[in-house]
Amino acid sequence: MTEEAASNLIDVGNRIARSATFGNRNSEDVTLIAVSKTRTIKEIQPLITAGQRHFGENRVQEAQEKWPALIEFNKDIKLHLVGQLQSNKAEDAVEIAHFIHSVDRHSLVTALARAMDKSGKRPKCFVQVNLAEEAHKGGCTVADLPGLLTEAREADLPVIGLMCVPPVDLEPAPWFALLGKLARDHDFPGLSMGMSGDFESAVKIGATHVRVGTALFGART
Ligand SMILES: *Cc1c(COP(=O)(O)O)cnc(C)c1O
Numbered sequence: 007m008t009e010e011a012a013s014n015l016i017d018v019g020n021r022i023a024r025s026a027t028f029g030n031r032n033s034e035d036v037t038l039i040a041v042s043k044t045r046t047i048k049e050i051q052p053l054i055t056a057g058q059r060h061f062g063e064n065r066v067q068e069a070q071e072k073w074p075a076l077i078e079f080n081k082d083i084k085l086h087l088v089g090q091l092q093s094n095k096a097e098d099a100v101e102i103a104h105f106i107h108s109v110d111r112h113s114l115v116t117a118l119a120r121a122m123d124k125s126g127k128r129p130k131c132f133v134q135v136n137l138a139e140e141a142h143k144g145g146c147t148v149a150d151l152p153g154l155l156t157e158a159r160e161a162d163l164p165v166i167g168l169m170c171v172p173p174v175d176l177e178p179a180p181w182f183a184l185l186g187k188l189a190r191d192h193d194f195p196g197l198s199m200g201m202s203g204d205f206e207s208a209v210k211i212g213a214t215h216v217r218v219g220t221a222l223f224g225a226r227t
Contacts, residue, residue: 011049012056014222015040022209022216029210036209039086041201041219044226047072053222054080062107062217064089066098073102087129088169088198088217090144093117100127107132107169107198107217110146112157119161132169132198132215133158135188137181140173148188155192167196167214178204182211 026033041062042050059082063069077083086105096117109131122128136145146154158165168189172181182199189197200208202221
């Protein structure tokens, strides 16, 4: 199982490289985030040993339980928070994360900006867009994006790009292309898109950060 994760890492890396070539891109411009939610330290460690440095969690509390010790021994690890974030978790999020992918509303912009002022830490942020306006998903609507970006700029939030999770049952490429267009319109270099089932498509279309769990660690139980 654990050795499998290390060999999956090579496989996913190869698939990213191939997709980058197809997309006429440089694979060095794509950061693989190993999404380790629900995985134990024992399952994560082989990937660190194999050289993986970017990891993603979706819950702040789980990140606090697992990552301080791992980062203590591997100081170059970068932790990404990819899940929906409650405003009352903003201080803890800013404390532990190097990147936050789920900024999606005014109250969170305000809470994160205040937490950054207080702590002096400034994790880089992605604004999450709910492209298909799915009820159960985080993310602002396309219509609300310009206003939210203005608020983020006024609050001096370090926003580097946009993030999306497209509908599961539809072809993802058009959504990735739409997110890419929105990022270009707003002059953002970062595009956090692509998961285990669709990261190759995302890389071809321009993803700078892919968030991959299952393809590395196996199915979540
Ligand atoms: C869990 C999760 C992922 C990884 O999903 P896989 O299908 O296991 O690769 C990526 N992004 C977000 C926001 C997630 O919650």
